[in-house]
Amino acid sequence: MLNYIVRCLFQTVVLLFILSILLFALVNLAPGGPLAGQGRSRQIRPEKVQILKRQFGLDKPLPTQYLIWLVGNDWMMVDVDGDGANESYGTRLGILRGDFGFSYRTRQPVLEEIGQRLPNTALLMTVTLLVGIIVAIPIGIISAIRQYSTFDITVTTLSFAGQAIPEFFLGLLLILIFYAWLKNPITGEPLLPSGGMTSLGVSGLALGDRLVHLILPVVTGALGWIAWYSRFLRSSMLEVVNKDYLRTARAKGLPNWMVLYKHALRNALIPLITMLAIDLPTIFGGAVFVETLFSWPGMGRLYFTAAVDRDYPVLLAILIMGAAAIILSSLLADILYSFLDPRVRYD
Amino acid sequence: MFSLLKKVVPILVTGLLIFSLFACSPATTAEEGIVVVIPEDPPSFNPAIMDAGYDSLVMELVMLGLADIDASGNPFPELAAELPTAENGGVVIDEENGTMDVTWNLRTDVKWSDGTPVTSDDVLFTYNAIIDPAYGTWIPGIDYIENVEQVDADTVIVHYNAIFPGYITQFGGELIVIWPAHYCDATQGFSAWDCARTPLSNGPYLLEEWVNGDHMTFVRNPDFYEKGKPEIAKITVQIVPDEAVRKTMLINGDADLDMWTTEPVINDLKDNPNVVVSLSPNNRWVFRLFFNLAAKGTTDPVATPHPILSNVDVRRAIRMAINVDTISKEFFFGYAKPAWTEFFREPYVCTNIARPAFDPEGAKAMLEAAGWKDTDGDGIRECQGCGTAEDGYKMEMEFITYGEYGEALELSQQLIAEMLGNIGIKMNISVVEGSVMWAASEDGGIEQNGNFDIDIYDDGYAGIDPTDFIYGYYHSASATPDYGTNYGRWMNAEFDTLLDESYTLDTAARQENFCKMAEILEAELPEALLFTAVNADAHSVRLQNVQSSTNDLVTWNAKDWTLAK
Numbered sequence: 001m002l003n004y005i006v007r008c009l010f011q012t013v014v015l016l017f018i019l020s021i022l023l024f025a026l027v028n029l030a031p032g033g034p035l036a037g038q039g040r041s042r043q044i045r046p047e048k049v050q051i052l053k054r055q056f057g058l059d060k061p062l063p064t065q066y067l068i069w070l071v072g073n074d075w076m077m078v079d080v081d082g083d084g085a086n087e088s089y090g091t092r093l094g095i096l097r098g099d100f101g102f103s104y105r106t107r108q109p110v111l112e113e114i115g116q117r118l119p120n121t122a123l124l125m126t127v128t129l130l131v132g133i134i135v136a137i138p139i140g141i142i143s144a145i146r147q148y149s150t151f152d153i154t155v156t157t158l159s160f161a162g163q164a165i166p167e168f169f170l171g172l173l174l175i176l177i178f179y180a181w182l183k184n185p186i187t188g189e190p191l192l193p194s195g196g197m198t199s200l201g202v203s204g205l206a207l208g209d210r211l212v213h214l215i216l217p218v219v220t221g222a223l224g225w226i227a228w229y230s231r232f233l234r235s236s237m238l239e240v241v242n243k244d245y246l247r248t249a250r251a252k253g254l255p256n257w258m259v260l261y262k263h264a265l266r267n268a269l270i271p272l273i274t275m276l277a278i279d280l281p282t283i284f285g286g287a288v289f290v291e292t293l294f295s296w297p298g299m300g301r302l303y304f305t306a307a308v309d310r311d312y313p314v315l316l317a318i319l320i321m322g323a324a325a326i327i328l329s330s331l332l333a334d335i336l337y338s339f340l341d342p343r344v345r346y347d
Numbered sequence: 348m349f350s351l352l353k354k355v356v357p358i359l360v361t362g363l364l365i366f367s368l369f370a371c372s373p374a375t376t377a378e379e380g381i382v383v384v385i386p387e388d389p390p391s392f393n394p395a396i397m398d399a400g401y402d403s404l405v406m407e408l409v410m411l412g413l414a415d416i417d418a419s420g421n422p423f424p425e426l427a428a429e430l431p432t433a434e435n436g437g438v439v440i441d442e443e444n445g446t447m448d449v450t451w452n453l454r455t456d457v458k459w460s461d462g463t464p465v466t467s468d469d470v471l472f473t474y475n476a477i478i479d480p481a482y483g484t485w486i487p488g489i490d491y492i493e494n495v496e497q498v499d500a501d502t503v504i505v506h507y508n509a510i511f512p513g514y515i516t517q518f519g520g521e522l523i524v525i526w527p528a529h530y531c532d533a534t535q536g537f538s539a540w541d542c543a544r545t546p547l548s549n550g551p552y553l554l555e556e557w558v559n560g561d562h563m564t565f566v567r568n569p570d571f572y573e574k575g576k577p578e579i580a581k582i583t584v585q586i587v588p589d590e591a592v593r594k595t596m597l598i599n600g601d602a603d604l605d606m607w608t609t610e611p612v613i614n615d616l617k618d619n620p621n622v623v624v625s626l627s628p629n630n631r632w633v634f635r636l637f638f639n640l641a642a643k644g645t646t647d648p649v650a651t652p653h654p655i656l657s658n659v660d661v662r663r664a665i666r667m668a669i670n671v672d673t674i675s676k677e678f679f680f681g682y683a684k685p686a687w688t689e690f691f692r693e694p695y696v697c698t699n700i701a702r703p704a705f706d707p708e709g710a711k712a713m714l715e716a717a718g719w720k721d722t723d724g725d726g727i728r729e730c731q732g733c734g735t736a737e738d739g740y741k742m743e744m745e746f747i748t749y750g751e752y753g754e755a756l757e758l759s760q761q762l763i764a765e766m767l768g769n770i771g772i773k774m775n776i777s778v779v780e781g782s783v784m785w786a787a788s789e790d791g792g793i794e795q796n797g798n799f800d801i802d803i804y805d806d807g808y809a810g811i812d813p814t815d816f817i818y819g820y821y822h823s824a825s826a827t828p829d830y831g832t833n834y835g836r837w838m839n840a841e842f843d844t845l846l847d848e849s850y851t852l853d854t855a856a857r858q859e860n861f862c863k864m865a866e867i868l869e870a871e872l873p874e875a876l877l878f879t880a881v882n883a884d885a886h887s888v889r890l891q892n893v894q895s896s897t898n899d900l901v902t903w904n905a906k907d908w909t910l911a912k
Binding site: 035047234 | 481487561562563583595598785787790829857
């Protein structure tokens with residue numbers, strides 16, 4: 001197993017290197033660019049374009065830009081004042097040394113930008129995923145063991161609806177109901193806040209306030225997960241409930257709950273857990289629609305803004321981190337599988 | 348299991364609702380101040396770098412420039428004791444050499460929030476930071492400055508190597524402020540210094556807190572130089588990306604101000620008793636058609652003239668076929684106002700150009716006369732002796748706009764295409780990203796490479812001086828790719844001369860020149876101006892003295908805002 005993990009980690013490094021080239025090229029070679037007008041400006045004056053090119057390092061050939069992005073430029077002389085002479089060493093360290101550059105938009109270090117948003121997204125998505133799983137598992141089980149019952153048909157219908165309803169529509173609907181229409185009978189304030197992580201003016205932990213602010217975004221985000229995971233678990237359960245070993249367990253006289261939970265569910269959960277491991281990167285990637293609707297300051301919004309503004313350093317940092325997370329979570333899924341399923345061996 | 352679920356779910360839902368009753372409710376009460384909602388974080392407090400609008404919005408709360416412009420277009424001093432003019436000796440022009448000196452006397456009662464007085468050191472520091480070749484930036488007119496001379500602690504003289512009509516707001520307006528020399532770290536550079544995120548205030552408010560992506564809190568500056576102002580103790584700028592949510596918050600009373608209100612939202616709010624929409628007296632953003640006078644994909648209108656658009660009668664026929672009033676009514680709820688000349692805003696209004704009539708029949712006749720006829724009955728005209736293309740050449744063109752503006756512009760584009768289709772011009776519409784449309788030529792920019800036939804988008808000049816804006820769009824020098832925004836590659840020597848001569852402080856001469864320029868533009872029609880988008884900001888009824896301004900962000904007069912009792 002250890003050999004397998006080491007081998008996979010080595011492959012991950014190679015894969016990430018190839019991905020870094022591809023992502024850098026794709027982002028930079030896409031039509032348009034960051035000098036096409038910033039903010040309200042429909043276009044930037046040529047004088048300013050020259051300054052920005054130099055400050056952003058866009059005045060160099062693309063392979064050089066990639067090299068600097070990867071390993072920095074503190075080992076090479078650069079022209080910082082545009083006089084044509086390279087007069088001092090650069091200050092970039094490169095992503096291999098943890099320097100993802102600075103945001104074109106805010107001129108702040110990219111890692112600082114991401115560091116401000118990542119915990120918020122991790123909180124929202126972790127709670128969303130947990131709620132999704134906690135609700136989906138019993139629904140999936142009941143649907144399977146009561147196949148074609150009213151409950152199963154209802155849940156199946158709702159699952160399709162849950163997967164089909166766009167998050168922006170559901171979110172707006174929930175805001176309308178719980179923020180605009182329903183009022184707190186004691187204070188007269190909206191029953192639930194329209195967005196944000198906390199109420200304005202609230203500082204410190206304020207657990208209650210934070211939980212209240214989580215309700216609508218979590219419900220909006222979790223519905224899709226519930227629909228997806230419950231359908232998945234239902235199928236897995238249906239596959240195992242008619243297996244011979246379950247018939248044997250029943251024949252041995254085991255109580256039904258023990259047959260279901262000890263023998264059926266354990267086996268049915270294996271593919272679900274694999275699926276879950278692969279879905280883990282979404283915890284870091286965030287959800288653009290949910291974060292936008294509920295004013296949640298997370299990674300999804302940061303990514304969206306960076307993409308619209310052509311903020312390449314932020315965009316590339318999120319993409320490469322996302323790629324790393326997906327590769328590592330696939331590795332995690334493989335490892336988990338070997339633990340959960342005795343038939344799987346990597347040695 | 349099912350029965351367990353039936354018990355647990357109602358308990359869970361009820362519990363959550365009860366929990367929400369006692370948890371903190373949104374705190375936006377009158378005594379705590381007001382809440383301004385904006386869609387995204389400002390990049391910084393220095394709009395000279397990015398000009399996102401949100402940076403100007405918060406900058407106006409905490410920092411001052413030498414002078415600013417009010418909603419009616421009148422300049423007023425901020426850090427300056429008075430506006431320098433030729434009459435008061437503040438501006439001295441050397442006619443012989445074509446140069447000028449502007450003397451700025453600063454107020455002596457303005458302090459930074461750490462108690463340090465604002466002096467000419469700060470003005471000089473700001474200028475030097477801007478022109479720093481490594482970390483500075485370019486601002487309008489900076490190339491016209493020879494140097495800035497520090498006379499004493501309260502006086503600087505800006506020596507210009509040319510006549511620059513926009514001098515009044517060069518170190519003010521909506522983009523530039525004076526930065527504290529003793530606080531900002533010059534080695535970090537103007538474009539990235541930390542003081543642009545944690546500014547030292549000399550304006551009406553102090554930045555108390557900035558929670559990235561969530562909110563910013565500003566509290567009253569107790570040492571603001573205008574005693575008794577501002578009245579409102581606290582302004583919270585909350586980041587709410589979704590327009591529908593911002594509107595609902597405004598209606599619900601959880602927000603007091605939503606900036607840059609769009610026409611559909613204005614229409615939704617017009618009968619709401621809790622909300623007022625402040626409209627700017629002037630509008631800046633003019634939707635216009637850009638005609639490419641060079642063949643698509645080229646940039647030389649002489650060597651490779653456009654087979655259709657190089658004839659001015661065709662351009663005129665296109666304008667005649669567009670019903671601006673219908674577009675305004677259908678997609679802009681009647682708030683879009685017709686515009687047909689660049690010089691429609693105070694202080695330079697030219698009334699010598701009549702509004703063009705909507706006349707599709709006249710347009711058809713004009714196209715017939717120009718040699719564009721539909722001989723094969725397919726509804727699309729062909730060149731029949733048009734003189735600009737081979738006979739049989741179809742009157743079919745690409746019509747581009749940018750997607751970020753949203754539905755109203757895209758629907759307008761579609762309707763215009765339909766209107767032009769009615770007179771026999773087939774328009775193939777496409778929508779692209781702004782970052783592709785306006786990119787530099789080496790980045791594949793559509794405009795700079797001339798890869799279009801007709802474009803439509805909105806633009807206009809900030810402030811009260813149109814010269815630089817007009818220079819960018821119409822001067823021959825701006826027709827070279829990447830050296831300007833004369834995307835249509837229209838060139839007219841007489842126009843160039845008039846524009847060059849308009850770089851003067853003689854307002855009467857400027858007015859005369861501008862109106863002559865307006866006549867040339869009307870005769871040659873390099874662009875067809877259609878209508879202006881509204882400049883509006885919606886606010887709660889209790890928030891008073893808000894005045895939307897096309898010359899600045901709505902917070903330009905935040906010090907004067909009050910709350911109704």
